[in-house]
Amino acid sequence: MKPETVLGIKYREEPTAKLQEWLKEYAAIAAEFPGAEDLAQRLSKRAEKAGELITERNRPEPPSSSHDDMYYIEMAKIMDDMEASFDGDFPLGNEADASFAGCYFSVLELAEIQCGLHHLIVAGRFNGYNFDVLVRKGFLAELYEDWSEAVRCYEGVSTSKSVQEREDECRRKMAIEGKRCYEKALAFMESGEWNEVFAPLNRAADMGNPDAMVDLALARVYGQYGCAKDLQEALTLLRAAAKKDNARACFALCHLHDSGVYEVQAAEAKEMCEKAAGLGDEKAKARLADGFDLRPIREILQEQIDKGNIDALWQMAQLCKKENDETGAAGWFNKAIEAGQVDALLSVAAVYLDKNGGFYNKELARQYLRRATDGGSVQAIIALADSELADTDIPFWQQAAQLRNLEYSEKQPKRKIREQHKKQMAWYRLAAEAGDTDAMNALGMAYHLGYPETRDDREAFLWASRAADAGDGSAMYQTAHLYENGFGTDRDIDAALLLYTEAAEQGVRSAMIRLYEIYTEGLLHIQPDGKKAAHYLWLSGERRD
Structure with a gap:
């Protein structure tokens, strides 16, 4: 990186004033954020070194060297080595990023970005004319590796060649990240680790990977991989993937129409089927032979109603x-x-x-x-x-949690409220028996804590483990706690550790904290592991500056 880029000045410009501005901001960051102190000091020395090099360059050349070719060759090599020494693994540590960002951010903001404090920077509000705000938003999105958001921002600034180049680079990174995450999701599918599929699959879809978009859409249709059903999001994903000429997406839209999803009307289904066939999909070619009912949707629904289909009503x-x-x-x-x-x-x-x-x-x-x-x-x-709750808005499982740390004399809510909670809990049992994991979680917590019914850890383990088997992260944490302590089941530290880990990977913060404690202190045959402890502490967000 050129020393002028380090300080954000023009070639041959005197560096002293700008250098002092950088040093002032680095000192302020080091004083306010102890975690960034070492990097701020390193960057200060780097800035001072850049200032010295610029000053040296600005001095007149020695007369004796004016016709000495070896002098110029040697000096060029020295300058190249010096410039390479300014590069680094911190944000803005390369020439392209530093040159680009230097046009849109102040010295204070650039120093914050370099020190990893870009979350402090406000991009501003776009008013239709100030394209700098879009560029700032795009660059901040890049720092968070949110390439798709960066592309959306840069797309709004079509008049700048440098911004177009950034947009193209972000699209390239999106493609690479999308492929990597989709391959990771496929590996989890192949190994049967269904609980691990959603995170990489969702990330790949966000990166615009068309196959991932199709798989996520189908998961939204059928409620797979821990996804909530969401038909509208599924259709949005499929239509976006179809625009990318993905044959699976095209035929999936056709199939949804055939399955009775009236949001995909016959004309669209026919168009998508023809496109899929043109892309080589054999199922689509066979489906075309059956033809499509292109009548208005009202006419089709009326026919279904006449046949007794109450969903058509x-x-x-x-x-x-x-x-x-x-x-x-x-x-x-x-x-x-x-x-x-x-x-x-x-x-x-x-x-x-x-x-x-x-x-x-x-x-x-x-x-x-x-x-x-x-x-x-x-x-x-x-x-x-x-609806059983007439005298409180607190559901039975939250009431159980609130009573956990109170003295016994304080544990008893009014009798009528307890009776209402018992009725509510009875309904939740029916929902749990019908497969609702949230209801299973609620029952597990209530039975373990002993409210509103008598404590029964066998029942607690039964419902928590059923929800955990269904892929629910909170239930995995509950079940791990029961395994760890032998509540309602035989004590099994290995099973507990496995479930804590799976829950943490699904984002359950309590599981992250418990893993930090286990790897810090050890637990029976589980030995302390400082690296893992630090990893889960960082994930939890605890004790961050």
């Missing part, structure tokens, strides 16, 4: 609502309610449970929720459970 109501046909929406909505369609029943129950909506009626709401429960809705079971 709800879909017709939503279609009318989308088309601003309020009368039609209300009519089909009422028919869906009469037929016992679960989404319609949940929707009207939510209206009656809204205390601020003007239609609050708890008993009516419970009637609709019971009907939805009969239709197999776990969401309705949870809503019925929560």
Whole structure:
């Protein structure tokens, strides 16, 4: 890196004033942030060295050397070596980054970036004319390795060649990172480590990897890899991947249409199927032979309704609502309610449970929720459970946690509240038996802490371990705690350590802290490991400057 770039000055410019400005900012950072002191001091020496080199360069050449070719060759080599010594592994430690950022950030901000304090910098607010704000946002996104956000920012500044070059470089990094993360996700799939798939898969999709976008979209459709179901996000991902000419994405959209997802209408499904076939997808080629029903969606839904499909009643109501046909929406909505369609029943129950909506009626709401429960809705079971609470807003598992550290004399809430919590807990058991992991977690905590029912660690372990087996991170932590202490099961430190680790990798902070404690102090045959302890302490965010 050129010494002029280090200080942010022009060639042949006198460096003293700018050098003093840099040294002042480095000193301020070292005083305020002890963790950055060593780097700030190293950067100060680097700046002083750059100032000395610039001063030396600015001096007149010796007359005796004016025609000495060897002098120039030797000096050029010395200067190249000196310039190389300014490069470093800290942010802005290379010529390209330093030159680019120097145009958009102040000396104070540049010093903060170099010392890893870029979270302190405010990019500003974009007003439609100040493109510098977009560039600042883009560069800060790069520092966080959020290449996709950087690209979005740089795309808004099409008039600058240097910004275009940054955008192209970010796209290259996105492709590399996307491929790396997708390969990592595939490795977890192949080894059957399904709980580990989501994080790298989501990262790869964010980086624009089309295959990862398809896999994540399908996970959102079917609720795989610990993903919550989200059809709209799934469609967004598939359509974006289809634009990248991904045959799997194109055919997946066609398949969703065939599966009854009316948001993908026949015309789009046909177009996507043709595109997938053109890209060589054999399934798409076979599907084209069956043809597509290109009738209006209303006509298709009406046909389904005539065949007795009650879900089509709800879909017709939503279609009318989308088309601003309020009368039609209300009519089909009422028919869906009469037929016992679960989404319609949940929707009207939510209206009656809204205390601020003007239609609050708890008993009516419970009637609709019971009907939805009969239709197999776990969401309705949870809503019925929560409706049992008349004198408190605190659910039973939170009440159990709050009572944990109190004296026995303080442990007993009012009898009527305890009875309400018992009723709520009974509903949650039904939800847990239907496969809801949040309900399993709540039961595990309540049984272990002994509220509102009598403590029963076997029940606690049963429900916590079921949720852990389903991939729930919080349940993994609960189960690990039970294994570690032998509550409700045989003590098994190895199983506990494995589950703590899996929970920590899913972002459960309590698991990170417990792993830090275990690797700091050791636990039975688990030996202390300073490196691992430091790793989990850092992940938890505890004790950071």
